[in-house]
Amino acid sequence: MADDLTHYEFPFPPAAEDSIAMRDGANENRPAGVPESYDEGKSPRWTPKAIADVHAMAQLGRYQLRGFNTFSTRMPTFDDLVFVPASMTRLPLEGYRESCETETVLGDRPGLVSNPIRLAIPIYVASMSFGALSASAKAALGYGASKAGTMTCTGEGGMLEDEREASNLLVYQITPSRYMLDLEHLRMADGIELVMGQGAKPGTGGVLLGMKVSERVARMRSLPLGVDQRSTVRHPDFLGADDLQVKIEELREATGYKIPIFAKIGATRPRYDVAIAAKAGADVVVVDGTEGGTGASPEMLLDHTGIPTMSSVRAAREALDECGKSGEVSLVIAGGIRSGVDAAKALALGADAIMIGTAALMALGCNSPRYFKEYEALGTSPGRCHHCHTGLCPVGITTQEPRLEERLDVAGAAERVARFLTAMTMEITLLAKACGKSSVHNLEVEDLRAMSLEASAFTGVSLAGIDRPFTW
Amino acid sequence: MTEIEIEVGARPIREINEEIRSAAAAGRSVVVKDTRSRHNLAIGLGEGARVRFEGSVGYYCGGLNCGARVEIGRNAGWAVGEAMSDGEIVVNGYAGMSAGTSMLGGLLHIRGDAGPRCGVAMKGGDIVVEGKIGYLSGFMAHAGRIVALGGAGDACADSLWGGEVWLGASPKSLGVDTCEVEPDPDEVFEIESLLASRGLGKPEVDWRKIVSAQRLWHFQSRDAKAWLMI
Numbered sequence: 001m002a003d004d005l006t007h008y009e010f011p012f013p014p015a016a017e018d019s020i021a022m023r024d025g026a027n028e029n030r031p032a033g034v035p036e037s038y039d040e041g042k043s044p045r046w047t048p049k050a051i052a053d054v055h056a057m058a059q060l061g062r063y064q065l066r067g068f069n070t071f072s073t074r075m076p077t078f079d080d081l082v083f084v085p086a087s088m089t090r091l092p093l094e095g096y097r098e099s100c101e102t103e104t105v106l107g108d109r110p111g112l113v114s115n116p117i118r119l120a121i122p123i124y125v126a127s128m129s130f131g132a133l134s135a136s137a138k139a140a141l142g143y144g145a146s147k148a149g150t151m152t153c154t155g156e157g158g159m160l161e162d163e164r165e166a167s168n169l170l171v172y173q174i175t176p177s178r179y180m181l182d183l184e185h186l187r188m189a190d191g192i193e194l195v196m197g198q199g200a201k202p203g204t205g206g207v208l209l210g211m212k213v214s215e216r217v218a219r220m221r222s223l224p225l226g227v228d229q230r231s232t233v234r235h236p237d238f239l240g241a242d243d244l245q246v247k248i249e250e251l252r253e254a255t256g257y258k259i260p261i262f263a264k265i266g267a268t269r270p271r272y273d274v275a276i277a278a279k280a281g282a283d284v285v286v287v288d289g290t291e292g293g294t295g296a297s298p299e300m301l302l303d304h305t306g307i308p309t310m311s312s313v314r315a316a317r318e319a320l321d322e323c324g325k326s327g328e329v330s331l332v333i334a335g336g337i338r339s340g341v342d343a344a345k346a347l348a349l350g351a352d353a354i355m356i357g358t359a360a361l362m363a364l365g366c367n368s369p370r371y372f373k374e375y376e377a378l379g380t381s382p383g384r385c386h387h388c389h390t391g392l393c394p395v396g397i398t399t400q401e402p403r404l405e406e407r408l409d410v411a412g413a414a415e416r417v418a419r420f421l422t423a424m425t426m427e428i429t430l431l432a433k434a435c436g437k438s439s440v441h442n443l444e445v446e447d448l449r450a451m452s453l454e455a456s457a458f459t460g461v462s463l464a465g466i467d468r469p470f471t472w
Numbered sequence: 473m474t475e476i477e478i479e480v481g482a483r484p485i486r487e488i489n490e491e492i493r494s495a496a497a498a499g500r501s502v503v504v505k506d507t508r509s510r511h512n513l514a515i516g517l518g519e520g521a522r523v524r525f526e527g528s529v530g531y532y533c534g535g536l537n538c539g540a541r542v543e544i545g546r547n548a549g550w551a552v553g554e555a556m557s558d559g560e561i562v563v564n565g566y567a568g569m570s571a572g573t574s575m576l577g578g579l580l581h582i583r584g585d586a587g588p589r590c591g592v593a594m595k596g597g598d599i600v601v602e603g604k605i606g607y608l609s610g611f612m613a614h615a616g617r618i619v620a621l622g623g624a625g626d627a628c629a630d631s632l633w634g635g636e637v638w639l640g641a642s643p644k645s646l647g648v649d650t651c652e653v654e655p656d657p658d659e660v661f662e663i664e665s666l667l668a669s670r671g672l673g674k675p676e677v678d679w680r681k682i683v684s685a686q687r688l689w690h691f692q693s694r695d696a697k698a699w700l701m702i
Contacts, residue, residue, distance in 0.1 A: 062691070177612075178574035178593050178595075181555050181574060182538065182557040182576055183516045183536040183538050183555070186516075210690060221614075222596070222614035222615050222633075222634075223614060223633060223634075224633060224634060224686075227689040228690050230688075232612060236573045236589060236592040237531075237532070237554050237573040237592075238551075243531070246511045246532065247531075249511065249512050250511075250515055250531070250532045250536075252486075253485065253486065253489050253512050253515040254515050254536045255516075
């Protein structure tokens with residue numbers, strides 16, 4: 001052998017190749033041990049998904065588009081934070097005997113807002129459009145929220161009569177596309193939200209595929225029937241913060257200084273964006289983290305744009321503190337909030353209120369284990385479905401097809417939403433009372449400890465045990 | 473009925489708009505003086521209101537109008553008549569960017585030129601411009617008519633969903649997904665009637681009618697089912 005460097009020879013005849021082979025490989029023609037490596041692609045870069053993505057793009061000539069929210073496994077979660085309830089240094093409240101205030105007031109600015117929004121609980125239902133959602137789903141969210149003493153938001157598709165009727169409190173959204181925006185509807189709203197971005201896809205406009213642009217949706221949006229609707233991202237009549245300030249004044253003039261004006265931004269640079277929105281005059285700033293949901297979006301935006309909700313809360317609160325707007329301008333946090341526990345942690349980090357979107361859809365029945373065959377037809381199964389963009393929602397929530405929509409029983413779904421909101425609130429008050437707080441709004445950063453360096457670095461929360469935040 | 477005079481000067485806009493509204497509620501027409509190009513004048517007025525501004529106005533003048541007749545003596549800033557659903561706004565001078573943004577109905581008449589993005593996101597009603605309209609005018613408009621006697625800047629009617637842009641002179645360039653169609657005599661008659669209703673004589677022009685080419689209505693040459701893949 002050419003690489004036999006030592007010229008050593010066994011004191012016995014050299015072995016035949018046949019007797020060297022261990023012969024326990026899966027394939028007789030390959031050496032033992034190696035075959036597995038042929039099956040298991042171990043490249044951390046060229047994963048089966050990365051390869052499939054190239055195959056898909058090479059065939060379609062475009063990016064993939066889908067609904068739901070990010071599938072990224074790299075997101076920090078609120079699970080990396082724990083509460084440290086009262087013990088010796090603080091006194092807990094009796095969980096079942098002492099009360100804990102949950103009322104949440106948004107836009108309490110005498111002189112500018114005569115009718116601030118008073119919610120019985122610190123949670124409300126996020127802006128999701130009629131178009132992305134069925135009319136039944138919008139109505140059920142409205143009734144459920146009303147029963148729980150809280151509100152909903154229209155989303156970009158205009159104000160649906162069904163939702164206005166159902167929701168005791170309704171925020172009317174103004175997006176760059178300005179669907180169905182007129183004075184009559186502005187004056188029917190309990191609050192107005194100017195959208196500068198959303199967490200799932202900051203910096204890009206909305207998408208609604210033609211399958212969902214039904215006759216009613218098309219009429220409300222002044223669109224031709226069945227078009228693939230793409231919305232602009234930049235507002236048509238204001239650009240920067242100075243213009244926004246004028247726009248906010250216009251909306252106050254139009255609505256008689258009665259209702260609060262919200263500014264919604266996708267979480268990207270909350271430290272600066274929140275300060276600018278507050279200084280421009282917004283009464284409520286809504287920060288939507290990258291885990292936020294969407295009816296349809298280019299998939300890569302979901303995974304690769306925006307910053308996680310958890311990391312944006314402290315920055316947003318500090319921004320308001322720094323420009324002297326805390327207590328005057330309310331901070332709403334959204335994006336992937338799943339439970340009262342997540343919500344309580346966001347409140348402790350500095351939010352005044354929490355918005356839930358996807359979780360509210362789950363309460364309606366999203367991904368519930370029924371209609372298995374139709375989940376299968378979408379190539380998915382209950383618990384894994386993310387096909388909001390197709391308009392073929394098996395449970396009648398993200399669809400405009402009457403056949404599917406009628407599966408959503410509004411009364412039952414509304415009751416589930418109300419119960420879920422109530423249960424979330426109970427989780428928050430349970431945690432707050434354990435931490436010795438007689439109001440959910442008294443939860444504070446000191447009530448939390450981080451269980452990972454990452455969580456501590458993102459939030460400034462002290463690390464568990466050592467009681468110091470991870471610093472650079 | 474006598475006119476009520478309101479001075480703007482440096483007074484709070486809220487106060488001025490309140491005075492305009494109460495005058496309108498009393499059925500009186502209003503003359504507004506010393507306007508100083510202030511923003512947000514005459515927002516959200518309703519049917520029956522009549523307001524004349526003697527000077528120039530700032531942003532959003534006559535915004536969210538639902539029936540009022542507003543006349544601006546000189547120039548208007550950004551987004552005059554934005555989200556108007558009914559009524560009539562006349563600008564005797566020039567209009568800045570985004571005149572008639574997302575308007576749903578009514579009529580906006582600009583005697584001079586209009587800036588860029590005139591009629592952006594428009595959903596109904598008519599915009600008549602005696603001069604020319606700036607670049608990206610009619611951008612992503614849904615419905616309604618924009619008539620510009622003096623032609624248009626670059627990217628005219630870009631990404632139009634629907635509606636019509638009528639030009640009495642050439643645009644610098646047409647936007648994406650536009651299509652110039654030969655207007656039939658009935659349509660020309662309608663446009664001429666609209667101009668006549670504005671006191672404008674029949675113009676000696678070769679009308680150019682721009683509509684959506686509808687290629688952006690759907691993701692190009694893609695079967696909708698292909699979007700169901702993931």
